[in-house]
Amino acid sequence: MIYIFTAIYAEAKNIIKHYDLKKQHVAGLKFDIFSNDDIRLLITGAGAVNAAVALGNAAGVFGIAGHDRIINIGSCAMPGENAGNVYIINKITEKATGHTFYPDMLIKTELEEAVAITVPKPFIKDCGSQKSGKCLQTKSVYEMEAASIYQAASFFIAPDHVSFIKIVSDNGDLISKDEMQEAIHIAEDKIHDYIDDIKEIVQEEKVNANAKESTDYKKDIERLSDAMCCSKVMKDQLSQLIKYCYLSDIDHRAVEREFYDRKMLPCSSKKEGKVCLDKFKNRLL
Structure with a gap:
């Protein structure tokens, strides 16, 4: 402005x-x-x-x-x-x-x-x-x-x-x-x-800031998807969640660090990842 x-x-x-x-x-x-x-x-x-x-x-x-x-x-x-x-x-x-x-x-x-x-x-x-x-x-x-x-x-x-x-x-x-x-x-x-x-x-x-932000949230999605062993459906849900966090100025990375500190990440299976994704979503929203 x-x-x-x-x-x-x-x-x-x-x-x-x-x-x-x-x-x-x-x-x-x-x-x-x-x-x-x-x-x-x-x-x-x-x-x-x-x-x-x-x-x-x-x-x-x-x-x-x-x-x-x-x-x-x-x-x-x-x-x-x-x-x-x-x-x-x-x-x-x-x-x-x-x-x-x-x-x-x-x-x-x-x-x-x-x-x-x-x-x-x-x-x-x-x-x-x-x-x-x-x-x-x-x-x-x-x-x-x-x-x-x-x-x-x-x-x-x-x-x-x-x-x-x-x-x-x-x-x-x-x-x-x-x-x-x-x-x-x-x-x-x-x-x-x-x-x-x-x-x-x-x-x-x-424009430059938006381009950087776009790159950042895509990296976040890929990183969390790997950590949660996401299926395609789970990755789509995660993608929507991360985009919402960026638009709403919600610090999802702080929650991610919390999950790592509590040994909830990384997940060892898709089943475990689904539970983790639900808890991650509830924690953010």
């Missing part, structure tokens, strides 16, 4: 429309969520605390882990830069603490890289050393959530499964809602292309 976190609805609107995400009401989730079969998008509210709480809340409700992906997509300020330009973040500095984080960038993308400076206030009055009215760090963007999302995500997911996409909306000045949406509209194709790339990777990982 892909989890997208945006601070405000204006940042999410085009994504919701493009991917036909539907608003849901999920027990225990305190934030607005829009989703389909591949994507869950949460609107966190602006600021570090809101972003961290939203991610932790979603991780607890949905069990974010493993092959899941987290993408933080949001607007940012970049003095001297055109509105609508899009950057993928390769470094995050939390201005309040001075802590620096480096997102793993293992996915190839056409997006230009930049540094994100996470600040506690939404508008930049002074971005430090200036020359000709522009910041010397011309590839630094200013935003409010990336550092907290990175730190919160690290409790649940691998660093290379978290990415940050920032859209330049202003130079650090107050802008209108229409100006914000226009900047995001300019960037929407690049944003969708990036999300599509992540979708392909997640789907490929699912």
Whole structure:
């Protein structure tokens, strides 16, 4: 599953429309969520605390882990830069603490890289050393959530499964809602292309995981069939049982180990195996 976190609805609107995400009401989730079969998008509210709480809340409700992906997509300020330009973040500095984080960038993308400076206030009055009215760090963007999302995500997911996409909306000045949406509209194709790339990777990982699982349960069937001296009919029954265990996330291997520890496996005859299979089935179901 892909989890997208945006601070405000204006940042999410085009994504919701493009991917036909539907608003849901999920027990225990305190934030607005829009989703389909591949994507869950949460609107966190602006600021570090809101972003961290939203991610932790979603991780607890949905069990974010493993092959899941987290993408933080949001607007940012970049003095001297055109509105609508899009950057993928390769470094995050939390201005309040001075802590620096480096997102793993293992996915190839056409997006230009930049540094994100996470600040506690939404508008930049002074971005430090200036020359000709522009910041010397011309590839630094200013935003409010990336550092907290990175730190919160690290409790649940691998660093290379978290990415940050920032859209330049202003130079650090107050802008209108229409100006914000226009900047995001300019960037929407690049944003969708990036999300599509992540979708392909997640789907490929699912296929590989399913193929591995298929191989694993077939090996389990063959191993247990031999240990129980199964006839064809018994092997068919065992096959259905093991497939059910995989689909239902039942740990049949723990029961198998238990049977070996109790000397119930391996069996010495088909008759003994039939009794063992019945006990194995009753133990699992």
